[in-house]
Amino acid sequence: MDHREIAALLAYIGRLDPRTIRTDQGEARDQINRWYELLGDVPMATRHGWDARVAARQHIQVSPYQILPADIARPWVHYRRDRLARHTDPTPHADPDDQAAWQAELVNTRRAVASGNAAPATHRQITGGSPHPDLEERLREIGSCIPPAVRAELAPYRPARAAREAAIARGGPDALGVRCEWCLAQAGEPCRRRRIGPDGGARGTAPRATPHPGRVDLAAAQHTQQHPAMA
Template structure:
């Protein structure tokens, strides 16, 4: 805050709590200098939740003691920490090979969030927002989030996924695209072999290497309907 903003803050405090008013010229000047020294880096208000008047009013209502400049400064620090705790550092749009630009954008975003210039980017916003235009262009060029060479190297580590991708590429029914009515596996989950004991309760639920035949029939029927549309 500038000196004139600090003076406005002191005038506001004086209206709420007359005990803080200084009438002598020297005392008023010293009070203004003290408050400005501690609050020069504290904004008067931001677009995202901070207003120094709200902090002052809350202190007057909650505390029997006169407010001090350190009370306002500490409240501002708590506000900054709370915002940064909610921030999740979205991926910068700068070229990751340009470390200086990458770091500058990352620190600039954090500083904007800490000072209340922009809202924190929460984890949900990162995952649900649209990808950056550069990312969309790269996906269109590659055709997948995983390049073909990397996908080929991963075949030995995830054979079930590789077999499913091969099935889809060949135009055959994808059993995991529909839920299984036999073992009640959801879409995308493998079928399970359920053993039932003499009392009628399930004793095991081991994953199956192959889907149940009824699930394959449902996937084939779905593929047929899609082809007829």
């Protein structure tokens, strides 16, 4: 802020808290100079959410003490820190072999974000929205985001899932699509077997490669009800 903006800020604060008003011309000039010395690098407002008048009003709303320049500078520091924490450096347009230009572009981008003149680059965040049309068409062609060759290579490392996928591909029932009444595994989770200690107590559980027979029968019964023609 320059001297004119400092004077405008003090006039705004004076309307909210008359204790800050200086009627003597010399005292008013000294007050403006002191605030400028402490807030010269703090902008009055930016295009992305910062406004010194809002910070002053919030302080006057919650604090019984007369406002000081630190009560404006402190929120500005928090504002800068928050914006840089949410910023992900985009790839500079400069030549990567030109290290000076590369670093200069990164520094200028960070300064613009910290000063409120540019929005943080959040291109690495998970965003909502529908998939790209090309991706949807590709998924319809292959049926899954995992190619068949990769799925075949992964089968030895996840036998329960491989058996489930093979059964579904043959048109059979999905045993993991129902809740297991024996081990209480929820739908979509593999069955588990208990580990019994020497004293007969359960020491833990481990996933089974195959579902319990009762679960298979329950899935088959539901499959028959849903597809009577296949039965």
